[in-house]
Amino acid sequence: MNAALDIGEVDRFRESVLRWLGLDFDDSKRSFLLEVLGRRVHANGRDAGAYLAALEGPEGPRDELRTLAQELTVTETSFFRNADQIRALNEVALPDRMAARADTRQLSLLSAGCASGEEAYTLAACTRDMPGIRDWSVAIRAVDINTAMLRKAAAARYSEWSLRSTTPALIRSLFHLEGRDHVLDESVRRMVKFEERNLTVEDEGFWSPGRFDIIFCRNVIMYFTPEIARSVLARIARSLAPGGYLFLGHAESLRGMSTAFHLRHTHDTFYYQRRDGADAEQDSVPPPLPAAAIPAPIDPDESWVDTIRNASQRIRALTDASKPGRKRAAVPATPAADVRTALDLLGREHYAEAQKILDALPPERARDPEVLLLSAVLQTHGGKLIAAEAVCEELLRLDEMNAGAHYLMALCRESAGDFARAADHDQIAAYLDPSFAMPRLHLGLLARRAGDREGAARELRQALLLLQREDSARLLVFGGGFGRDALMTLCRAELTLCGEAA
Numbered sequence: 491m492n493a494a495l496d497i498g499e500v501d502r503f504r505e506s507v508l509r510w511l512g513l514d515f516d517d518s519k520r521s522f523l524l525e526v527l528g529r530r531v532h533a534n535g536r537d538a539g540a541y542l543a544a545l546e547g548p549e550g551p552r553d554e555l556r557t558l559a560q561e562l563t564v565t566e567t568s569f570f571r572n573a574d575q576i577r578a579l580n581e582v583a584l585p586d587r588m589a590a591r592a593d594t595r596q597l598s599l600l601s602a603g604c605a606s607g608e609e610a611y612t613l614a615a616c617t618r619d620m621p622g623i624r625d626w627s628v629a630i631r632a633v634d635i636n637t638a639m640l641r642k643a644a645a646a647r648y649s650e651w652s653l654r655s656t657t658p659a660l661i662r663s664l665f666h667l668e669g670r671d672h673v674l675d676e677s678v679r680r681m682v683k684f685e686e687r688n689l690t691v692e693d694e695g696f697w698s699p700g701r702f703d704i705i706f707c708r709n710v711i712m713y714f715t716p717e718i719a720r721s722v723l724a725r726i727a728r729s730l731a732p733g734g735y736l737f738l739g740h741a742e743s744l745r746g747m748s749t750a751f752h753l754r755h756t757h758d759t760f761y762y763q764r765r766d767g768a769d770a771e772q773d774s775v776p777p778p779l780p781a782a783a784i785p786a787p788i789d790p791d792e793s794w795v796d797t798i799r800n801a802s803q804r805i806r807a808l809t810d811a812s813k814p815g816r817k818r819a820a821v822p823a824t825p826a827a828d829v830r831t832a833l834d835l836l837g838r839e840h841y842a843e844a845q846k847i848l849d850a851l852p853p854e855r856a857r858d859p860e861v862l863l864l865s866a867v868l869q870t871h872g873g874k875l876i877a878a879e880a881v882c883e884e885l886l887r888l889d890e891m892n893a894g895a896h897y898l899m900a901l902c903r904e905s906a907g908d909f910a911r912a913a914d915h916d917q918i919a920a921y922l923d924p925s926f927a928m929p930r931l932h933l934g935l936l937a938r939r940a941g942d943r944e945g946a947a948r949e950l951r952q953a954l955l956l957l958q959r960e961d962s963a964r965l966l967v968f969g970g971g972f973g974r975d976a977l978m979t980l981c982r983a984e985l986t987l988c989g990e991a992a
């Protein structure tokens with residue numbers, strides 16, 4: 491049935507899927523799209539040209555788009571998924587929002603991309619069981635584009651698989667068995683209102699300002715293009731009350747996506763809190779993550795001069811990505827030559843000279859994130875860790891999702907003997923940028939010194955993997971004067987000390 495379809499048609503199909511559903515399929519998914527397209531063309535009884543033309547029309551064919559949503563979305567979910575986040579919900583987000591809403595005694599929660607309802611019902615169960623909430627009015631909305639999943643959610647009957655992250659005590663308190671189905675208790679079921687909704691489509695009535703206290707949008711934006719994810723997150727930011735909470739999937743972050751939130755790190759997990767009144771003016775949709783912010787493949791033949799030139803461009807990109815609402819227009823860019831010269835000197839271990847170049851920059855330049863970052867690196871190399879920490883703090887005030895600044899903070903805290911905060915900053919850096927090797931290596935070293943050989947080995951193995959592909963610009967800046975090979979050798983030696991054959 492696919493014989494007549496060509497690559498051009500699959501690409502047109504992919505464009506329509508992106509336009510209507512926001513879902514982004516890269517080239518590796520072409521054969522999957524080809525299969526779905528073939529099936530849909532056949533089911534519609536038309537040729538591919540007519541089918542694609544209908545999808546490309548000004549109005550999406552509603553029923554067909556519903557079917558495509560069912561065919562193309564990933565709907566994996568479970569009750570009480572990611573236990574750490576659920577603890578943060580119960581112990582931080584819900585009590586905090588109840589305190590904030592004590593006057594109206596109304597709470598509003600949303601599961602955005604709720605699939606078959608497990609997440610929304612988890613929110614309901616947690617909220618229902620909050621101390622002191624009995625006479626409150628609690629509204630829990632749950633939306634998804636996949637109508638088959640919404641029907642399943644409304645039925646509220648689940649297999650054991652949906653309960654794989656739920657404790658036996660909770661299963662007993664929330665469900666009763668009918669045959670092999672676990673049927674959800676009516677008191678929880680009636681707390682949630684489900685509705686078909688496409689997150690990529692604007693609806694000012696639904697996404698009204700400050701409406702929600704807590705939004706879970708986990709494992710959804712990862713399927714969108716960065717542009718679409720940014721627009722969905724802007725809608726979410728608008729509809730969250732100041733101080734309200736956003737939970738994303740554990741592999742998703744707001745770095746380069748939104749500047750409307752503070753990052754929170756408790757209960758071994760990450761989540762976000764909407765900035766409130768005083769700093770709400772920092773809200774903005776950040777510019778797209780520059781291509782240069784994505785680690786470059788290693789070029790073993792790259793000359794030192796090329797490394798420096800590429801590094802200065804890439805460092806600018808790495809620091810530019812997510813600063814909150816800075817208005818750059820009035821301030822001309824830092825002369826690239828200065829940063830390049832400072833980097834060159836850094837690479838040659840002439841730290842004091844490099845710092846002199848940065849010190850000589852006009853005062854308005856000195857607060858550029860790239861200059862602050864380099865300055866903090868140089869201070870760290872020069873052993874001036876108190877000064878480095880002050881620079882990092884300034885940089886984090888401008889851009890609290892700057893992974894490099896968190897890593898440097900980790901080094902500073904370690905030198906102050908504050909190992910817990912050091913590990914905390916490393917974890918934040920690794921979460922914000924999962925391809926960043928140095929915080930993993932540092933976490934490994936901290937863990938081994940603390941006698942946690944298993945944890946150390948886990949981090950060091952990960953560091954070793956990441957180092958193979960680590961950006962050469964980032965190694966130059968954060969490698970502490972060591973090259974890739976030296977750092978990998980260090981990882982292997984540390985792994986041996988942990989009792990592992992590296």
Ligand SMILES: C[S@@+](CC[C@H](N)C(=O)[O-])C[C@H]1O[C@@H](n2cnc3c(N)ncnc32)[C@H](O)[C@@H]1O
Nearest residue numbers: 563564566567603605634635636688689708709
């Ligand atoms: C992997 S599930 C996540 C379920 C739940 N949030 C969790 O983490 O357990 C992703 C869900 O997002 C939904 N989704 C994808 N694109 C969407 C869109 N444009 N609008 C609304 N929902 C969408 C899918 O239908 C799917 O049910």
